[in-house]
Amino acid sequence: MHFDFDAGKYAVYVWPAFALTAAAFVWMIADxxxxxxxxxxxxxxxxxxxxxxGETQGEAGKP
Known part of the structure; x- marks a missing residue:
């Protein structure tokens, strides 16, 4: 399986969005x-x- 990681001219938006999503997931899991x-x-x-x-009350009930 080959993944194409080239986002072209949108890479400046795509990769930071992925990073923010990953950071949010890590934050939610840690919290x-x-x-x-x-x-x-x-x-x-x-x-x-x-x-x-319970132990204290049990002792108080003993004669």
Whole structure:
């Protein structure tokens, strides 16, 4: 398979558009991964907090 990368007189518009599109995709992927990490940390923090509260309440109910 042979790709023709010659955009002719429109290359000045085509290649920067491709570069901007690639940069936008990289930005969106990086932002999504960072957001997922933040949500995972928050979920783990809340889960640990619930576990500690459950243990504390369990001890308070003992005679």
């Amino acid at each position: 999504s991964l960072a957001s997922a990490r933040r949500w995972r940390r928050e979920a783990e923090r809340l889960q640990a907090r619930r576990q500690v509260q």
